[in-house]
Amino acid sequence: MLRLAPARLLASFRGMSPKTRVLVVDDERTIRTFTCRVLLDAGFEVVEADTGLGALQLAADRMDLVVLDVKLPDISGVDVCRRLKQDARLASLPVLMMSGHHVESDQKSEGLEIGADAYLTKPVAARELRATVNALLRIRRAEAALHRSQAQVEAQERLVAEVMEATRVKENFLVSVSHELGTPLTAIKALVDTLCADPKLDLVTRKEFFGVLQEEVNRLSRLVMNILDASRLEMGRFDVQLTPLDLRQLVTRVVDEIQARRRPITYEPGAPLPIHGDRDRLTQVLVNLVDNAIKFTPREEPIMVRATAEAGRAVVRLFDRGPGVSTEMEAKLFEKFGRLERPGVSSTHGVGLGLYLSSEIVRAHGGSIVLERHPGWAAVFAVRIPLKEAPA
Amino acid sequence: MKHVLIVEDEANIARIIQHNLQRVGLDTSIARDGEAALEEVHVRRPDAIILDLLLPKADGWTVAARLKADPATATIPILMLSIVADRERGLAAGASDYLTKPFTVSDLLDRVAKLLA
Numbered sequence: 001m002l003r004l005a006p007a008r009l010l011a012s013f014r015g016m017s018p019k020t021r022v023l024v025v026d027d028e029r030t031i032r033t034f035t036c037r038v039l040l041d042a043g044f045e046v047v048e049a050d051t052g053l054g055a056l057q058l059a060a061d062r063m064d065l066v067v068l069d070v071k072l073p074d075i076s077g078v079d080v081c082r083r084l085k086q087d088a089r090l091a092s093l094p095v096l097m098m099s100g101h102h103v104e105s106d107q108k109s110e111g112l113e114i115g116a117d118a119y120l121t122k123p124v125a126a127r128e129l130r131a132t133v134n135a136l137l138r139i140r141r142a143e144a145a146l147h148r149s150q151a152q153v154e155a156q157e158r159l160v161a162e163v164m165e166a167t168r169v170k171e172n173f174l175v176s177v178s179h180e181l182g183t184p185l186t187a188i189k190a191l192v193d194t195l196c197a198d199p200k201l202d203l204v205t206r207k208e209f210f211g212v213l214q215e216e217v218n219r220l221s222r223l224v225m226n227i228l229d230a231s232r233l234e235m236g237r238f239d240v241q242l243t244p245l246d247l248r249q250l251v252t253r254v255v256d257e258i259q260a261r262r263r264p265i266t267y268e269p270g271a272p273l274p275i276h277g278d279r280d281r282l283t284q285v286l287v288n289l290v291d292n293a294i295k296f297t298p299r300e301e302p303i304m305v306r307a308t309a310e311a312g313r314a315v316v317r318l319f320d321r322g323p324g325v326s327t328e329m330e331a332k333l334f335e336k337f338g339r340l341e342r343p344g345v346s347s348t349h350g351v352g353l354g355l356y357l358s359s360e361i362v363r364a365h366g367g368s369i370v371l372e373r374h375p376g377w378a379a380v381f382a383v384r385i386p387l388k389e390a391p392a
Numbered sequence: 393m394k395h396v397l398i399v400e401d402e403a404n405i406a407r408i409i410q411h412n413l414q415r416v417g418l419d420t421s422i423a424r425d426g427e428a429a430l431e432e433v434h435v436r437r438p439d440a441i442i443l444d445l446l447l448p449k450a451d452g453w454t455v456a457a458r459l460k461a462d463p464a465t466a467t468i469p470i471l472m473l474s475i476v477a478d479r480e481r482g483l484a485a486g487a488s489d490y491l492t493k494p495f496t497v498s499d500l501l502d503r504v505a506k507l508l509a
Binding site (some may be wrong): 178186189190191197205209212216 | 409415475493497
């Protein structure tokens with residue numbers, strides 16, 4: 001027999017804020033009615049049950065406290081209490097056990113041992129009942145507050161851990177940046193020292209050194225530009241200026257320029273690839289990708305660039321025969337500071353901004369950069385950018 | 393003619409160091425990683441080694457430790473070269489001298505001359 005006490009109905013009809021809900025479990029009707037009356041008068045919402053199983057069913061329904069008689073017709077109050085305390089969702093529900101004076105004190109102890117929060121012996125005076133219920137609720141509220149503050153402490157600890165991780169990443173970044181800035185600077189300084197100190201340097205060597213100087217200055221300026229871009233991106237002041245252009249032409253120019261100065265590249269230009277794009281930014285992306293390929297591919301191995309149209313997109317693929325990219329590294333490839341560390345290659349290379357910036361730039365074009373696997377090649381980076389719709 | 397082994401993975405830096413050493417009349421060879429450096433030391437028996445610390449394969453610290461552990465190579469003076477200012481650790485690892493990058497060429501030449509003296 002389960003019944004809803006009138007006060008709860010009233011509360012729900014009036015749309016009042018939920019009151020403290022107490023489940024009263026007792027099979028003796030007179031006692032149950034008395035208990036309910038006392039609690040209703042004290043301003044609680046009351047739900048009644050007269051069996052142990054009925055009580056377990058109702059307990060899950062947003063109760064704040066259970067008043068539980070030990071002697072019940074189906075399962076004992078001790079069993080009800082044990083089951084409540086074993087249920088992770090209900091374990092914090094305070095249980096006030098009650099029994100007649102004839103019950104052995106052993107049973108009281110058992111009730112408390114299995115988790116009852118208080119124990120009263122009947123007959124219970126109205127004032128004693130109210131006071132005990134209020135005391136248990138106070139404890140529960142205090143516990144809840146404690147849990148909340150524990151959760152806050154944990155959240156703060158997580159935050160501290162995140163900040164420390166971010167700091168660690170930035171520190172690594174600074175170490176990488178000082179290496180990356182320091183390396184071209186070392187070469188530039190030594191070259192300038194040498195050129196200044198030796199005015200009679202033969203023309204061939206002089207020409208060679210000026211070429212190296214230019215290469216190192218370019219490398220340094222690219223790195224500085226990347227760092228500036230990353231900080232602009234961080235501050236949300238990074239944008240692309242889209243104008244109609246032919247991506248194939250851009251690729252051809254980058255490939256020609258790099259071929260002329262540094263190293264042969266197999267290039268397969270297809271048809272023109274009309275897109276809306278930012279000329280400078282896309283050039284930056286292409287130079288970055290080709291640089292990476294050159295950096296990681298041994299001199300005797302080929303590098304290939306192919307530009308095609310596929311499914312409404314311009315696709316530029318860069319094939320290299322470097323050491324490849326591990327699955328583990330693949331996940332971090334396009335992250336900020338996700339430095340490309342390929343096996344067997346000097347760990348001084350790269351600060352982890354090139355691919356990150358490239359993917360952000362391509363994303364701003366509505367496109368994507370992905371790492372693909374092609375037989376015969378170690379790593380293939382595919383840049384996709386939507387083709388400009390053909391004029392109607 | 394005295395021989396100096398240059399251990400440096402940055403080709404341009406190695407090249408410019410080589411040029412300057414040759415200009416003052418030294419014989420040179422270049423190793424691009426730690427393993428190549430160890431091989432080269434055993435083949436060429438250089439009179440001094442310029443050793444960059446951040447290298448592929450075996451880093452400069454490993455190279456120095458191995459050279460110092462082998463009686464046949466322990467006496468070859470080493471000039472460590474690094475962007476990180478870690479002179480004390482370098483000297484403790486057996487280097488005769490430690491130079492921080494970027495360096496001035498005349499400084500480098502002075503130090504190499506001292507190693508060879």
